[in-house]
Amino acid sequence: MHLLTSEIINEYCEQHSTPENAVLHELNRQTHLQTELPVMLSGHLQGRILSMMSHMLRPKYILEIGTFTGYSAMCLAEGLQENGKLISIDINEETTEMATHFIAKNNMQEKIELHIGKAIDIMPTLDYEFDLVFIDADKPGYSNYFNIVIDKVRKGGFILADNVLFHGDVVSEKPGKNALAMQDYNKKMTADNRLENVLLPIRDGIMVSRKK
Numbered sequence: 001m002h003l004l005t006s007e008i009i010n011e012y013c014e015q016h017s018t019p020e021n022a023v024l025h026e027l028n029r030q031t032h033l034q035t036e037l038p039v040m041l042s043g044h045l046q047g048r049i050l051s052m053m054s055h056m057l058r059p060k061y062i063l064e065i066g067t068f069t070g071y072s073a074m075c076l077a078e079g080l081q082e083n084g085k086l087i088s089i090d091i092n093e094e095t096t097e098m099a100t101h102f103i104a105k106n107n108m109q110e111k112i113e114l115h116i117g118k119a120i121d122i123m124p125t126l127d128y129e130f131d132l133v134f135i136d137a138d139k140p141g142y143s144n145y146f147n148i149v150i151d152k153v154r155k156g157g158f159i160l161a162d163n164v165l166f167h168g169d170v171v172s173e174k175p176g177k178n179a180l181a182m183q184d185y186n187k188k189m190t191a192d193n194r195l196e197n198v199l200l201p202i203r204d205g206i207m208v209s210r211k212k
């Protein structure tokens, strides 16, 4: 992926951040060896940022849309309250199988519940008040996912959305389909007076929205 920060700065940040634990490190490696689009994995630095944010918030319930091989799910679950739970949805059975394996290896099976199917079908069936939501699936779906989830987020809760700068393509003269979807999402967040937002230029861009 074209990084928004230079490779050398990214490496320096990783060297001065807590390392991935052994299971996350192996999952990172196996995802690169076994999947077609390993670039989708959050990776070391973003993983540590998600973990740190989750530790700051101490959420009871987290929803993740887009499990992939389970990397970000495990990073976010690190900050859960003692009896908390992270629910993650993905449409892909194969990568969910890999996620299940590594979640068990990391002893997180009690904390993480995986659902297979289209997010749009599964989300309305979830009866929780979420403290934190991480949207990281198909880009054209983001706005719909927000519409479905906003009433399930507690007042003061947070919605994070990944890839909102789409490799910088959101500011190009001819943005592609995914960058256009990200532009729509970013505009929608900015115009919504129920939210306070900050767009972080980390990795591929993370929109942080707080429900007032």
Ligand SMILES: C[S@@+](CC[C@H](N)C(=O)[O-])C[C@H]1O[C@@H](n2cnc3c(N)ncnc32)[C@H](O)[C@@H]1O
Pocket (backbone or CB within 6 Å): 040, 041, 042, 043, 065, 066, 067, 068, 069, 070, 071, 072, 073, 089, 090, 091, 092, 095, 117, 118, 119, 120, 136, 137, 138, 141
């Ligand atoms: C960018 S990856 C998620 C990466 C993961 N959160 C991480 O950081 O390691 C996006 C995932 O969204 C899933 N996805 C795409 N469309 C979906 C849909 N309609 N419903 C549920 N999941 C979907 C894909 O199968 C893929 O695994």
